[in-house]
Amino acid sequence: MMLRGMAVATVLISVAILNIEYSNGAGAQPTPTVEYPQTAKPMTPPQTDMRLGTAPFSLGNPSTATALDDLQDTRVAALSTIVPELAEVQPEPVVPSVYKTAIKIKSGDTLSKALRRSGAKPGDAEAAIRALKGHYDPRKLKAGQTIYVNYAPTTGTPKDPKHTDQFAGFEVPLDYANRVAVAPAPEGGFKAHLFERDLKTEQVRAEGVIDWSLFKAGSDAGVPAITMAELVRAFSWDVDFQRDIRKNDRFEVMYERKLDEAGEVVHNGKILYAALELSGDRKPIYLHTLKDGRTDYFDDNGQSAKKALMRTPIDGARLSSHFGKRRHPILGYTKKHSGTDFAAPPGTPIYAAGDGVIELAGWKGGYGKYVRIRHNSEYSTAYAHMKAIKRGMGKGKRVKQGQVIGYVGTTGRSTGPHLHYEIMRRGTKVNPMRVKMPSGQKLKGDELKRFVASRDELKVQWASLTVSGPQLAQR
Numbered sequence: 001m002m003l004r005g006m007a008v009a010t011v012l013i014s015v016a017i018l019n020i021e022y023s024n025g026a027g028a029q030p031t032p033t034v035e036y037p038q039t040a041k042p043m044t045p046p047q048t049d050m051r052l053g054t055a056p057f058s059l060g061n062p063s064t065a066t067a068l069d070d071l072q073d074t075r076v077a078a079l080s081t082i083v084p085e086l087a088e089v090q091p092e093p094v095v096p097s098v099y100k101t102a103i104k105i106k107s108g109d110t111l112s113k114a115l116r117r118s119g120a121k122p123g124d125a126e127a128a129i130r131a132l133k134g135h136y137d138p139r140k141l142k143a144g145q146t147i148y149v150n151y152a153p154t155t156g157t158p159k160d161p162k163h164t165d166q167f168a169g170f171e172v173p174l175d176y177a178n179r180v181a182v183a184p185a186p187e188g189g190f191k192a193h194l195f196e197r198d199l200k201t202e203q204v205r206a207e208g209v210i211d212w213s214l215f216k217a218g219s220d221a222g223v224p225a226i227t228m229a230e231l232v233r234a235f236s237w238d239v240d241f242q243r244d245i246r247k248n249d250r251f252e253v254m255y256e257r258k259l260d261e262a263g264e265v266v267h268n269g270k271i272l273y274a275a276l277e278l279s280g281d282r283k284p285i286y287l288h289t290l291k292d293g294r295t296d297y298f299d300d301n302g303q304s305a306k307k308a309l310m311r312t313p314i315d316g317a318r319l320s321s322h323f324g325k326r327r328h329p330i331l332g333y334t335k336k337h338s339g340t341d342f343a344a345p346p347g348t349p350i351y352a353a354g355d356g357v358i359e360l361a362g363w364k365g366g367y368g369k370y371v372r373i374r375h376n377s378e379y380s381t382a383y384a385h386m387k388a389i390k391r392g393m394g395k396g397k398r399v400k401q402g403q404v405i406g407y408v409g410t411t412g413r414s415t416g417p418h419l420h421y422e423i424m425r426r427g428t429k430v431n432p433m434r435v436k437m438p439s440g441q442k443l444k445g446d447e448l449k450r451f452v453a454s455r456d457e458l459k460v461q462w463a464s465l466t467v468s469g470p471q472l473a474q475r
Helices: 002-023 062-082 111-117 122-130 214-220 225-235 445-468
Strands: 099-104 146-152 166-173 178-184 190-196 200-209 250-259 265-278 281-289 295-298 318-321 324-327 334-337 340-343 349-351 356-363 369-374 379-389 404-408 418-425 428-430 471-474
Touching: 099 111, 111 122, 111 146, 122 166, 122 190, 200 214, 200 445, 214 225, 214 250, 225 250, 225 265, 225 281, 250 445, 265 445, 281 445, 356 379, 369 404
Parallel strands: none
Antiparallel strands: 099 146, 146 166, 166 178, 178 190, 200 250, 200 471, 250 265, 265 281, 281 295, 318 340, 324 334, 340 418, 349 404, 356 369, 369 379, 379 404, 379 418, 418 428
16 A cells, blocks of 8 residues: 555656646646645745646645655756756856056147047047036146046957957046046036045144254255245245345244145145244244235235245246356456346246336347346346247236246356346346335235234134144144
């Protein structure tokens, strides 16, 4: 009897397997009364709508269910030899994210040329550049500037040996805190985005005694060279840095710097307050923003530190020859030197000493390449021995104080690269280092009151730094 029962069970199981094989479990709906034993392990997760081929036995029978379960496991193992994917679930391929490559702008480059050199197709490069409109003028790019080109890695092994990763836009740093990025747009083409870094602003105090030079004293106090250069520029209207600085003079400076999320300094910013103590005479200046938005340095009384004319219209130069009688280095005899010479490397920018109109720009005998600017009815200035006059600086051109008008050279009667600088008062050449410069702006009324308030606030801030050190302000 037992043998007959086992034979019947074997036949029934065989029929069930055949049903599953041919119908793939989609032959008929199970009846609502069907119960699934706890030990059953179907090929697919249990569902209320589980489909199996019609079977002439009850799935509620534990022994039958176990036998069917074992056969299902055997079937999966057999199929896995034909379809290997069933034996092991393969993970989704990981596609690398967009990466960027630094590209340096070469002399004569356009943005389009630089992008195409980096691998962008001409059409993609032009479409990406068009997206910059209204955000950035690509003509402002200069040789030596770095941009970043983005690429999206391609998958698979390309048949084309010239195949490259896909161009995915570019980024142009605008300054230490801002950048413009062009990326593919969801709707097609490219779109430009402006980004600003989240930086912290820190006020820093430094002071020191001048032993050998102002720049050396600043370096010893940890002040960046660019900040010391700004300090010199701010005081250059009144101070002759070749003659007025003496041993044991002092300096003070409070300036801003910007820090990134890691606390690294990314930019040394503007000077808020500075003072020079020269032979016992103290000269403080304070940064103040006027109602019209202009920013300038003023002394304790609200007098602008900026004068109508600059004594030294050049940065980082060495005073190599004074105004007055001297033995001429080329002619060999003593004659009056009608200006002041500043030795500097060839190509160093030369600035307009004040607002005015160019009266002459070109070659002038022993002066070589020469520019003369009329500032008003009383003062004119002249600049000689230039390597080159800046393009556009011709007769009749209006210029602003500090605007570049040319570059240091050694044209004309000259023994080496330098700027010969002259100031003429009512047509007479005067000593640029000794002439009393015409005063700049003097604050009055409500503007003076605003300045006094900001000046006093800077004094309090300076004093607080002596106790608590650098002060952080979230931007």
